[in-house]
Amino acid sequence: MNSMPSLTLSLGILLVILGGASYFGTGMESITALIPAFFGLLFIGFGVLARQEALRKHVMHAAVGFALLGVIGAARGIPGLMEILQGNEVERPVAIYAQVAMLLMCLVYIVKAVQSFRAARLAKDSDAA
Numbered sequence: 413m414n415s416m417p418s419l420t421l422s423l424g425i426l427l428v429i430l431g432g433a434s435y436f437g438t439g440m441e442s443i444t445a446l447i448p449a450f451f452g453l454l455f456i457g458f459g460v461l462a463r464q465e466a467l468r469k470h471v472m473h474a475a476v477g478f479a480l481l482g483v484i485g486a487a488r489g490i491p492g493l494m495e496i497l498q499g500n501e502v503e504r505p506v507a508i509y510a511q512v513a514m515l516l517m518c519l520v521y522i523v524k525a526v527q528s529f530r531a532a533r534l535a536k537d538s539d540a541a
Contacts (some may be wrong), residue, residue, distance in 0.1 A: 414462075416472050416528050421459030423479075423521050427452030427514065434510040445507065448514045451482050476525045479518040486515035 438445050458475040462468045475536025489511025492502045502508055 414468065414528070414532075417459050417462035417468065418524060418526055419459075419480060419521065420455050420462060420472070420475050422453045423517060424455030424457075424459055426517055427455060430510055430513055430517075434506055437506045438504070445510065447485075451478065451514070451518075454478055470530075472525065476522055479521045479525070482518035483515055483522065486511040486518065489515065 427448045429452075431446045431452060433443040434448065435443075443504035455475060455478070458471050458478075462471040462475070489508045492505075493512050495502050495507065514518060
């Protein structure tokens with residue numbers, strides 16, 4: 413059984429939690445704090461669809477594409493994190509922490525997905541031989 417659908421669901425749930433915590437942690441001032449939750453809902457959908465064998469390959473590739481978009485978008489938090497680590501004040505620290513958390517979660521997901529894709533390819537090649 414391929415574990416990627418479960419990992420995708422888990423990522424989705426974590427991102428929904430992160431988005432909700434960010435939104436409420438910032439006093440519900442900005443809808444942009446929910447961006448991780450919106451991504452999370454996409455990943456939950458991908459995880460559910462990927463449980464169907466016929467759709468799995470395409471859905472997992474789409475999920476990795478969205479994870480890459482998540483990494484790129486969340487990378488905006490890196491300069492703020494550097495400021496925080498240097499002991500400087502930043503305007504919206506919760507947003508920075510949420511961006512960095514999303515970046516790390518999506519990055520780990522991409523690494524795991526690539527490992528899974530490679531393992532599937534090797535298994536397919538060994539079955540064909």
